[in-house]
Amino acid sequence: MFARLRHFLDRNREAADLREEMRLHVELRARQLEQHGISAEEARSMAQRQFGNASMVEDHSREAWGFGSWERLGQDVRLAARSLRKTPGFTAIAVLTLGLGLGMNTAVFTVVDAVMLRALPYPEPGRLVSLWEEVKREKPDDMSSHGSQLGSAGRSGRTTVSQANLVDYRNRTKSFSRLAAFSLTPKNLTGVGTPERIAGETVDWPFFSVLGVAPVPGRDFLPEDDRFGADPVVIVTHEFWLRHLGADPQALAQSLNLDGSTYRIIGVLPPAFRSPTQLTIPDEIAFYVPSAASPKLLASHGDHEVNVVGRLRPGVTLQAAQNDLKLVSSALARQYPGSNRNVSAAIAPLADDLVSGVRQSLWVLLGATALIVLITCVNVANLLLVRATARRHETSVRFALGASRLRIARQFLAESLLLALAGCAAGILLGRLLMKVLLALAPKTIPLIATVTMDWRVFAVAAAIATLTGVAFGLAPAWQAAQTKASEALKTAARNTGGRSQVRWRAVLTATEVALSLVLLVGAGLLLKSFVLLMGVDLGFQPERVLAMNVNLPKLRYPTPESRLMFYQQLEERVRALPGVQSVAYANRMPLRGGWGGDVETDLAPESGPDVDLQAVSPGYFETLGIPLMRGRGFTPADRNGAPPVAVVNQTFARQCFPNTDPLGHRVRHGTGAPWMTVVGVVNDIRRSGKDGQIRPQVYLSAAQTGYPVALADFAVRTASDPRQLVKGVQAQVWSLDKDQPVTAVHTFEEIVTAAAAERRFQTTLLATFATVALGLAVIGLFGVLSYSVSQRTGELGIRLALGARPRAILGLVLRQAGGLIGTGVALGLAAALALTRYLQSLLFGIQRTDWTAYAAAVGLLAAISMLAALVPARRGSKLDPMAALREE
Amino acid sequence: MLILKTLARSGPLHGFEIAESIRKTTEDILQVEEGSLYPALQRMLIKAWIVGEWGKTEENRRARYYRLTPEGHQQLARELARYGRVAGAIARILQTA
Numbered sequence: 001m002f003a004r005l006r007h008f009l010d011r012n013r014e015a016a017d018l019r020e021e022m023r024l025h026v027e028l029r030a031r032q033l034e035q036h037g038i039s040a041e042e043a044r045s046m047a048q049r050q051f052g053n054a055s056m057v058e059d060h061s062r063e064a065w066g067f068g069s070w071e072r073l074g075q076d077v078r079l080a081a082r083s084l085r086k087t088p089g090f091t092a093i094a095v096l097t098l099g100l101g102l103g104m105n106t107a108v109f110t111v112v113d114a115v116m117l118r119a120l121p122y123p124e125p126g127r128l129v130s131l132w133e134e135v136k137r138e139k140p141d142d143m144s145s146h147g148s149q150l151g152s153a154g155r156s157g158r159t160t161v162s163q164a165n166l167v168d169y170r171n172r173t174k175s176f177s178r179l180a181a182f183s184l185t186p187k188n189l190t191g192v193g194t195p196e197r198i199a200g201e202t203v204d205w206p207f208f209s210v211l212g213v214a215p216v217p218g219r220d221f222l223p224e225d226d227r228f229g230a231d232p233v234v235i236v237t238h239e240f241w242l243r244h245l246g247a248d249p250q251a252l253a254q255s256l257n258l259d260g261s262t263y264r265i266i267g268v269l270p271p272a273f274r275s276p277t278q279l280t281i282p283d284e285i286a287f288y289v290p291s292a293a294s295p296k297l298l299a300s301h302g303d304h305e306v307n308v309v310g311r312l313r314p315g316v317t318l319q320a321a322q323n324d325l326k327l328v329s330s331a332l333a334r335q336y337p338g339s340n341r342n343v344s345a346a347i348a349p350l351a352d353d354l355v356s357g358v359r360q361s362l363w364v365l366l367g368a369t370a371l372i373v374l375i376t377c378v379n380v381a382n383l384l385l386v387r388a389t390a391r392r393h394e395t396s397v398r399f400a401l402g403a404s405r406l407r408i409a410r411q412f413l414a415e416s417l418l419l420a421l422a423g424c425a426a427g428i429l430l431g432r433l434l435m436k437v438l439l440a441l442a443p444k445t446i447p448l449i450a451t452v453t454m455d456w457r458v459f460a461v462a463a464a465i466a467t468l469t470g471v472a473f474g475l476a477p478a479w480q481a482a483q484t485k486a487s488e489a490l491k492t493a494a495r496n497t498g499g500r501s502q503v504r505w506r507a508v509l510t511a512t513e514v515a516l517s518l519v520l521l522v523g524a525g526l527l528l529k530s531f532v533l534l535m536g537v538d539l540g541f542q543p544e545r546v547l548a549m550n551v552n553l554p555k556l557r558y559p560t561p562e563s564r565l566m567f568y569q570q571l572e573e574r575v576r577a578l579p580g581v582q583s584v585a586y587a588n589r590m591p592l593r594g595g596w597g598g599d600v601e602t603d604l605a606p607e608s609g610p611d612v613d614l615q616a617v618s619p620g621y622f623e624t625l626g627i628p629l630m631r632g633r634g635f636t637p638a639d640r641n642g643a644p645p646v647a648v649v650n651q652t653f654a655r656q657c658f659p660n661t662d663p664l665g666h667r668v669r670h671g672t673g674a675p676w677m678t679v680v681g682v683v684n685d686i687r688r689s690g691k692d693g694q695i696r697p698q699v700y701l702s703a704a705q706t707g708y709p710v711a712l713a714d715f716a717v718r719t720a721s722d723p724r725q726l727v728k729g730v731q732a733q734v735w736s737l738d739k740d741q742p743v744t745a746v747h748t749f750e751e752i753v754t755a756a757a758a759e760r761r762f763q764t765t766l767l768a769t770f771a772t773v774a775l776g777l778a779v780i781g782l783f784g785v786l787s788y789s790v791s792q793r794t795g796e797l798g799i800r801l802a803l804g805a806r807p808r809a810i811l812g813l814v815l816r817q818a819g820g821l822i823g824t825g826v827a828l829g830l831a832a833a834l835a836l837t838r839y840l841q842s843l844l845f846g847i848q849r850t851d852w853t854a855y856a857a858a859v860g861l862l863a864a865i866s867m868l869a870a871l872v873p874a875r876r877g878s879k880l881d882p883m884a885a886l887r888e889e
Numbered sequence: 890m891l892i893l894k895t896l897a898r899s900g901p902l903h904g905f906e907i908a909e910s911i912r913k914t915t916e917d918i919l920q921v922e923e924g925s926l927y928p929a930l931q932r933m934l935i936k937a938w939i940v941g942e943w944g945k946t947e948e949n950r951r952a953r954y955y956r957l958t959p960e961g962h963q964q965l966a967r968e969l970a971r972y973g974r975v976a977g978a979i980a981r982i983l984q985t986a
Contacts, residue, residue: 018931020951021903021904021952022904022924022927024903024904024905024950024951024952025904025905025923028905029905050923051923051924052923052924052925053924054924056924057925057928058927
């Protein structure tokens with residue numbers, strides 16, 4: 001091999017050597033003949049004859065080295081480059097089209113790669129699982145669940161895990177090397193600059209060892225740190241250490257003041273560590289503290305509060321671990337029927353669980369860009385066919401001169417591959433740009449979206465797709481060219497019309513393009529209609545001009561519900577005095593900002609309480625949010641501790657729990673131990689979890705009757721004009737009451753509503769953009785084919801006109817051709833769309849995937865725009881001057 | 890085989906000498922187009938059965954002299970053995986006829 005390589009590098013010298021050798025041979029032979037008395041001239045020609053064809057020998061010798069094919073490839077590529085340079089217009093269009101298709105694909109693939117394909121940033125991520133609990137339809141009595149849920153939060157029946165159950169899952173199974181709970185717990189940081197609310201997590205002590213990381217300076221949590229009543233310790237992130245502690249190496253000796261307690265810093269995490277929570281939310285998590293669960297919590301099996309991550313023992317399968325858990329779950333159900341009946345633990349690979357919410361939509365987007373790549377391929381194939389037809393003369397001359405079919409086909413393939421390569425380069429450049437746009441548009445709630453970068457894998461995939469497309473769109477023209485018959489082509493060369501089969505090919509390609517873009521248009525239509533329907537959904541309240549914010553009072557400074565209530569009452573009074581404020585409200589949570597739920601008993605059916613949304617609200621709540629009162633009254637300042645407990649319910653609750661009776665005067669309570677509350681009012685239904693949420697039965701409690709288990713945390717202001725202008729004023733009032741109290745999550749309700757629809761808006765925008773590009777490409781394709789066809793038929797059309805055909809008839813002729821193409825494409829596309837929209841079903845809102853209006857709109861738009869594109873060449877055909885057309889012949 | 894045998898017998902030779910040698914030894918019975926010698930030589934170079942070195946002829950002309958490598962000797966032995974078997978087989982068929 002080495003000898004070969006050296007030979008290849010020295011091939012020119014080697015060829016000269018060989019020639020010299022052969023010349024010597026012939027000369028010596030001639031000399032020998034001369035010595036036998038033959039004339040010099042005669043001798044040389046005899047010697048030549050005896051030697052044979054020198055250049056053939058040379059070729060054969062060279063081919064013996066096996067580099068012939070490489071050299072021919074080089075020739076093919078050079079020739080291809082030259083012929084592409086000769087037609088810069090064609091080349092530019094082809095490269096740009098390809099670049100557009102590949103660029104979109106690359107950009108979307110980059111996101112898909114980062115979000116779904118890349119391994120999680122932990123050692124041996126395949127063994128990491130996420131654990132949650134599932135509750136069968138019929139709920140146990142003793143259960144309330146709050147706290148953040150990871151990944152596919154809100155899936156019906158799925159809930160966070162109870163710390164008490166977790167102890168059993170940990171001790172009674174053998175499948176896991178470790179299981180650790182974690183839950184998001186923001187705390188107020190004071191003592192370092194302005195008071196700030198920073199996000200952190202409470203975790204079980206083995207949390208970091210489950211994930212396979214260890215604090216670099218300092219130590220990990222120990223079991224002792226995780227005991228109830230242990231000295232508070234904290235591990236901070238590298239980033240927090242850099243920013244807040246000035247990268248002080250002595251930081252380990254320091255303490256942090258969180259929610260009024262002092263936490264000793266025991267460790268700093270390695271740079272760029274991310275908790276699984278952070279893979280799904282954009283917030284920075286700055287610190288970790290041990291859960292140190294209280295004995296009360298550890299005895300409460302119905303309290304589902306935490307997320308759980310675990311690491312499987314080596315060699316244990318998911319199924320085995322699941323079976324293991326099932327045994328424990330049923331044992332717990334027997335042991336604690338009150339809380340654990342119908343509750344079972346379930347696990348899934350952590351990686352799958354994190355992305356389960358966006359998987360569908362990302363695959364749909366990737367599929368859509370794959371369709372775009374297909375369309376660009378078809379488009380370029382079409383262009384190449386036209387070009388091949390124009391080069392028929394050249395091809396047939398080469399045939400006549402003895403080129404092999406293979407060689408001609410290779411030549412055409414070389415051109416398409418070169419185009420594909422250029423397209424790929426353009427695609428990667430464009431892809432980088434599109435990716436930035438994509439990331440700017442993407443909602444921050446997509447897991448791992450912050451980690452999106454282009455790496456070699458993306459380039460590799462782009463290059464692979466480009467090569468594949470190069471072959472795909474090059475095959476048809478190459479096949480066509482190889483089929484050319486030298487004699488026939490030379491005969492027709494002067495007129496340059498494509499053969500019948502070529503015309504058919506182009507028609508097939510154009511129809512395909514129309515079909516593919518129809519699929520995208522239908523998809524975009526369905527999503528658009530879903531979005532419009534969604535936007536039209538009535539929230540049940542008026543989000544305009546309302547500012548909401550979070551004022552989370554730390555338990556240490558405000559230990560009792562009464563002290564927190566007093567803070568809010570004072571704040572309400574001060575803020576109401578600000579100019580521009582119409583009304584003020586506070587509650588545990590505002591709509592679309594999370595909440596509290598549980599079972600409620602009524603005096604009609606004390607045993608079987610329905611699962612409802614619960615909320616503790618201030619007297620101004622209904623007025624501030626614009627929730628209409630339907631019957632009875634709202635809350636007043638008189639509904640305070642000491643006064644008879646009261647509740648307000650929504651219409652759905654009234655219908656469900658008090659059918660055929662007046663709910664006013666009836667009594668309800670949340671949980672068996674809670675006081676009975678008299679229903680004093682009925683308000684309009686609202687969609688608490690957003691426009692695509694369900695309307696659920698709702699019970700409102702008076703915030704001033706402090707028997708509820710949640711803390712007041714949200715504050716809202718309805719203003720006369722732009723609510724943004726009040727942010728500073730409200731903040732100042734908070735700080736005048738408590739200079740260490742941070743104000744966070746300040747948003748207008750309109751922003752909140754918009755953000756809730758962000759993911760859907762993102763999908764819809766992208767798919768609509770893709771469909772528009774597809775439509776554009778299809779129209780260009782159709783336009784090209786028809787223009788070409790008209791210019792090819794100049795003679796024929798000229799004769800028709802000369803024989804008295806009216807321009808209208810010619811117009812009809814061309815349009816009929818276009819209609820045929822579009823019709824075929826539409827028929828194919830409708831069939832494909834019906835089949836493919838199956839994957840879209842879960843992304844739709846309020847309509848079925850077979851919604852005929854979306855299909856009709858897509859077909860109508862496509863047909864109208866493509867007929868418009870057809871009109872231009874058709875008019876050109878009908879406006880031909882017969883004399884000129886015939887002369888051209 | 891012929892080329893290898895010739896080189897084995899006479900040591901380094903250049904192309905013309907190989908052709909002449911074969912012609913003379915076979916007394917003109919085996920005469921091929923002399924040019925075909927060269928692709929054959931190139932193939933043997935690739936297989937490293939022979940090596941070529943540039944030298945001068947008696948008339949002081951530049952010429953490439955080929956000689957056998959150890960692999961070339963082995964190959965020759967293999968080919969001679971195979972030839973022997975085939976020739977023997979043919980001979981036996983002819984004898985029985």
